[in-house]
Amino acid sequence: TSTEKTGLGSSIESEMEFVSPEGLRLDGRRPMEMRQIRGEVGAVSKADGSAVFEMGNTKVIAAVYGPREVQNRSQQMSDKALVRCEYSMANFSTGDRMRKPKGDRRSIEISLVIRQTMEACIMTHLMPRSQIDIFVQVLQADGGTRSACINAATLALADAGIPMRDIVTSCSAGFLNSTPLLDLNYIEDSAGGPDVTVGMLSKLEKVTLLQMDAKLPMETFETVMQLAMEGCKAVANYIREVKNLIIQYPLLCTTREYQATGISLWCIAVHQGNKHEPRALGSYEDWEF
Amino acid sequence: MRFFKKTTWAPSLRRLSGLRREEKQEDIMGLTDASGDLAGEMEVDAFRRLFPLRFYERHLLESIRPDARPLGKARDTTMALGAVASADGSALVKIGHTTMLAAIKMEVMTPASESPGEGCIAIDFHMPPICSPLIRPGRPAEAAPVLSKQLTDIILSSEMVDLKELCLIPGKAAWMAYLDIYCLDADGALFDAALLSAVAAFSHLCIPAVSVNDEGRVFAISEEQIEGKSLKEPLNKGKRKLTLSCTPLALTCILHKKYILADPTAEEESIMETLATVVLDMSGRLVSFYKPGGTFLAYTSAVQDCISLTRQRVKELQEILTEAIADLELD
Numbered sequence: 001t002s003t004e005k006t007g008l009g010s011s012i013e014s015e016m017e018f019v020s021p022e023g024l025r026l027d028g029r030r031p032m033e034m035r036q037i038r039g040e041v042g043a044v045s046k047a048d049g050s051a052v053f054e055m056g057n058t059k060v061i062a063a064v065y066g067p068r069e070v071q072n073r074s075q076q077m078s079d080k081a082l083v084r085c086e087y088s089m090a091n092f093s094t095g096d097r098m099r100k101p102k103g104d105r106r107s108i109e110i111s112l113v114i115r116q117t118m119e120a121c122i123m124t125h126l127m128p129r130s131q132i133d134i135f136v137q138v139l140q141a142d143g144g145t146r147s148a149c150i151n152a153a154t155l156a157l158a159d160a161g162i163p164m165r166d167i168v169t170s171c172s173a174g175f176l177n178s179t180p181l182l183d184l185n186y187i188e189d190s191a192g193g194p195d196v197t198v199g200m201l202s203k204l205e206k207v208t209l210l211q212m213d214a215k216l217p218m219e220t221f222e223t224v225m226q227l228a229m230e231g232c233k234a235v236a237n238y239i240r241e242v243k244n245l246i247i248q249y250p251l252l253c254t255t256r257e258y259q260a261t262g263i264s265l266w267c268i269a270v271h272q273g274n275k276h277e278p279r280a281l282g283s284y285e286d287w288e289f
Numbered sequence: 290m291r292f293f294k295k296t297t298w299a300p301s302l303r304r305l306s307g308l309r310r311e312e313k314q315e316d317i318m319g320l321t322d323a324s325g326d327l328a329g330e331m332e333v334d335a336f337r338r339l340f341p342l343r344f345y346e347r348h349l350l351e352s353i354r355p356d357a358r359p360l361g362k363a364r365d366t367t368m369a370l371g372a373v374a375s376a377d378g379s380a381l382v383k384i385g386h387t388t389m390l391a392a393i394k395m396e397v398m399t400p401a402s403e404s405p406g407e408g409c410i411a412i413d414f415h416m417p418p419i420c421s422p423l424i425r426p427g428r429p430a431e432a433a434p435v436l437s438k439q440l441t442d443i444i445l446s447s448e449m450v451d452l453k454e455l456c457l458i459p460g461k462a463a464w465m466a467y468l469d470i471y472c473l474d475a476d477g478a479l480f481d482a483a484l485l486s487a488v489a490a491f492s493h494l495c496i497p498a499v500s501v502n503d504e505g506r507v508f509a510i511s512e513e514q515i516e517g518k519s520l521k522e523p524l525n526k527g528k529r530k531l532t533l534s535c536t537p538l539a540l541t542c543i544l545h546k547k548y549i550l551a552d553p554t555a556e557e558e559s560i561m562e563t564l565a566t567v568v569l570d571m572s573g574r575l576v577s578f579y580k581p582g583g584t585f586l587a588y589t590s591a592v593q594d595c596i597s598l599t600r601q602r603v604k605e606l607q608e609i610l611t612e613a614i615a616d617l618e619l620d
Binding site for chain 2: 043044045046047048050057061062063065068071084086088090091092093094095097133135136137139140141142
């Protein structure tokens with residue numbers, strides 16, 4: 001998020017070159033290239049589900065506790081689960097040491113955003129009168145913390161065996177020096193150009209989170225948003241195919257059955273050691289067990 | 290949603306449990322008459338949850354613990370220096386499942402008038418909600434400020450770091466080292482892991498190069514600036530490391546009846562509540578002994594046993610620390 005709102009291709013941006021004439025960014029990437037991603041499941045032994053997710057230098061750890069008993073009885077909901085989320089940054093995560101890592105406005109806003117994004121995909125109606133806590137801790141921040149947190153939370157929820165509709169992945173994109181750039185790092189983010197963050201349900205290709213700062217004309221916005229969605233698909237591909245961290249496979253095997261019932265079930269299995277352990281059942285549509 | 294796994298007795302006890310099956314069953318049945326048949330078939334996990342003290346005492350009789358450790362042995366310890374790239378010094382330490390991440394960030398400040406030739410260290414210990422299911426987000430953990438104070442007292446009083454090394458310009462500028470320790474997974478023996486990570490972070494710390502600008506303000510200079518442009522003479526050429534003397538290392542023990550258990554897990558700490566922490570330095574001198582009350586009253590012999598267990602542990606930790614530093618220098 002930028003502190004100075006600029007116009008399109010304005011004078012402030014032209015002072016600094018974010019994309020060189022050869023088409024390389026400050027860290028040597030191409031405009032459409034994402035940073036290196038790394039994800040791992042099961043980092044915190046005490047949590048029901050946990051994951052570490054890295055996007056370049058941004059490193060985030062997420063832990064999920066739940067479903068468990070609601071701690072504050074007045075907030076208990078009789079028909080669905082209560083989802084809570086807390087985002088906090090470590091004191092040493094940014095360049096200068098942070099004075100107030102929790103409870104400041106940015107942290108509260110991001111906690112809300114993550115909660116609502118995950119709530120959209122968790123099947124809360126299957127776990128009434130319970131509480132699911134998602135805690136995210138940023139260990140190193142280099143731009144794109146929001147996206148890294150959502151990706152880590154998805155992995156942690158899958159590890160905890162909480163039924164979800166689909167996996168949510170997130171990525172950000174921007175527009176600097178008249179070029180759409182994928183996966184901004186901190187320097188590019190604070191340059192003053194627009195920053196679009198997209199959170200998407202990967203198989204269903206539905207957008208749950210869309211945030212944008214600064215000004216963009218509509219055609220450019222659509223290009224940048226498509227780029228961010230490609231980034232989301234790349235993260236989902238990494239999680240599913242490259243690392244085999246999560247497998248989604250349909251349980252109703254023949255197409256005829258799918259067409260007849262109109263429901264497709266899938267199972268999430270998490271990579272543990274050398275094999276996959278089934279964790280939860282989910283489905284694309286709402287239905288009752 | 291999760292499948293409840295059936296666990297078996299620790300491998301070392303499978304033989305024993307076979308021999309003493311009749312005695313055990315009588316024991317269980319005698320105590321839980323109401324359950325009747327159910328008690329006889331009680332699973333290990335259920336027994337562990339319902340009668341934790343009895344479960345542990347059964348193991349202690351054989352001088353072993355449920356995870357097959359002997360009573361005086363600590364869990365596997367691993368260390369990784371330089372875990373956080375954005376900090377000046379950092380370390381990630383794992384003792385069993387307990388995970389601590391320590392990072393040091395240096396800032397320049399004006400020294401206090403009473404000690405113009407010394408820098409300062411500020412130590413803070415955080416327990417974020419990810420580390421334990423018992424921590425609620427609104428309310429900070431009870432253990433966090435207690436451990437924070439303990440760590441500050443021990444690190445400052447042991448004089449591991451000579452504060453005079455942190456001085457830049459006497460009376461005008463000195464380094465303030467902010468040490469932040471985050472607990473990522475709380476599974477017992479938090480103080481041991483936190484102290485070890487603090488010591489490791491200090492061993493890894495590289496003080497950045499700085500220079501004075503025209504107004505007399507001190508600012509950090511990067512590698513390129515040292516080589517290239519013509520600046521005023523840097524105050525300290527290149528990065529340097531601190532010299533650490535008498536580094537303190539700790540071991541927490543649990544005292545229960547006539548047993549002393551070294552390096553407890555969170556489960557053991559919650560059942561048997563009397564803890565004693567011994568801090569020794571590298572040369573074997575006693576830095577601190579901490580026993581904050583507790584139902585068990587210790588004789589001096591128990592205190593001496595704790596100290597000797599700590600002595601062995603300090604030797605192990607010293608090896609791990611030197612190995613980690615050597616690995617770093619190879620890179």
